[in-house]
Amino acid sequence: MENNLKYDTKFYKKMITIAIPVMIQNLISSSLNMVDTIMIGRLGANEIAAVGLANQFYFIFSLVIFGVNSGCSIFTAQFWGKKDKENVRKVLGICLVLGCASGLIFNIFASFTPNFVMKFFTNDLKVIELGGNYLRIVGFSYIITAISYAFSFSCRGIGEAKLPMITSAIALACNTVLNAFLIFGIGSFPKLGIEGAAIATLIARIVEMALVIIITYKRKNAIAGKVSEFLSFSKEFFKTVIKTISPVVVNEILWSIGMTIYAVIYAYISTDAVATYQIANTVQNIFIVAGFGLANACSVMLGNEIGRGNEEKAQIYGMKFIKITFIIGCITGALLFISSNIIVSMYKVSPNIIHDAKVILKIFAFITPFRMLTSVIIVGILRSGGDIKRSFIIEMSGIWIIGVPLAIIGSMVLKLPIYIVVALVFIQEFVKVVFGYKRFKSKLWISNLVDNMK
Template identity: 40%
Template structure:
């Protein structure tokens, strides 16, 4: 028996899986509910027509870009909080949380200035259809009001997970999301005496739900004493030197998600040039895929927290053992989920009232994604869960940036504009970058150089 095998036996499986599931299951459930309700939203908007589906999908690409800044920022902050929590350094947890609040306010202000200056121009980046431009712009000007509320909610949700309290943001999210469904039904179709606002109604429903979610979450955080219950002074008790030091880790995480987000926006822009039906097919595929990708989000979140806690506590042997267990779990669960996706996707597509052309393209793409589903989950686990959780944000940035921009983007441009392939074949070429990402990430993992104590 090797030393590593002995170490694995020394770690009680029940303790590990209990800790993993305490974080992973709430994140999975929260992501699933969010994705499911997003699918319900898409179905509701779809009742208005394919143009409306495309308009909302494209308008949400601007929010998606904002989310890349937001998720990167919150992810970077959570790396510190996880390691500080392993060390039980409450003062530093509150300090880096305050840095996150200030950063979110700045990023939100920048997005609002650009978005409100010319919302039609923002939509035109992804589609030149006049009806899509009109509907998308009206949706965007309303939904942007909620960006700051969403930012604060994300920051505190990530932070709660990093200290092992994943159930709290889950419960708050459930309330907000079901509120969103009710308001969507009411405001899109004009029920219960409300006016039928169509696409704009969907925007108002989402905005109200996001405000409600932030308010409830902050009330939960400040109801009892805890690591995140910081006073104004504790939150903003950081100087420029600390911010600069923290951003040496946070910035690569932000840049990682920005590079990934920009490449994804290029993908959407390319699909937009293939026609409104192509955009509608991709919107449906992304909605369905997100239902199944909850596995990756949950497991990678648990990996980042537990690995970060172990590094902060100085337990490097346990870091290696956790890593192996997370990789095995990711492969096993994702193979099952990929099979379920392949079997259930024809039934799920029945809920969308679209043309046969859109349905055929969406079905072909969903079959492709089910085949390489385990590769996608491994990529997220390696980059977001293990490398970032280990503090190796700079290398994660290099890997993600290279695979998206040097593999994915050239392949989608080749398929769309040189080979002039149908949307499902273009999509197939684009996902080749997932395979390259896993290969490069595994090489970094084997080197052992990814473990970095940031405390």
């Protein structure tokens, strides 16, 4: 009994150490994004739709680098389980190379052909013009974001989750303050509208990158290596990492394309529908931050144990995370349902948008436990064990066999309102949880990837 108590205490202590900073970081991010959306919403429905659709392009980019870093974090966690600092730095180097290359490509499109990019999301000329102006500026932040992502994910992989939380909080606060001054022209600042929001975002991301690098090297933690150490990986090492992370990157790209198609489908319904979903999605992101924190903690803790060769402990930890996630998901969903009316009423938009956003949030409330479970099972458990192909199949089947077809049928064939289309899309979450849990119980997801890597 005493050993079990020590075992549980150690588990919960480590979980809280990793999960809470990630939760706080995502809570701050989502809260300030909601404030940003409220600010931009005061400019009008066209402006909020333009920024929402323009950010779909950033969304695709962010998921590419999320895929790279999420895939690499499998190796980081397992190497750190062996306390292999040298290879942890090599993995960070691969993240930086791939992330910066991706950032450069997206930067070229966003900065030099922004209207061309916007035409993929809407045919509303006013929204295209406004969104193009926003993209032209914010595109320069993409490489900077890639560097921040690489260092932040590596910090979490070695259990240093507080640093990304602190730097992200400062940067996001900076973004919100600058938004207020540059969007509305407070004091001697010019009134720049959504271009002001883009400038604020660019400055905030520069601040975040600078902080995470400076603090990492000042503290001299495990990832604070020389450039030569980051680039010291061999061709075989690189190939092994790429072979594993490629399905993760493809998963995130296809997932982001699916989310983008949803945005296009909502735009097909109406510009108000886009604004409605943008508001509802921003609000519900605040309520699922616990899921992100738990998925990150799960990925690191299970990866560490697998790296040490403790496969049975990894299976036990996985079950603990599933139970904790479902309980927290139910509590969070109830809170969202209760508070949705009050939160949406803060937005100064048309009554129709307010009504539909409230309905969507109530739908989100019921889906929340399953969305959080999906995140923990796919990202936290299956990927941490190197079961990349199966997690890919489960994720993609949900989107492309269930979500996208139902969205097309609901909006374009049956002409249903936005909130019913959203409800149809989220049927996929139930299916992914069922198949993900079945794979977890089989124990076939566990694989030590770093045993013979040098």
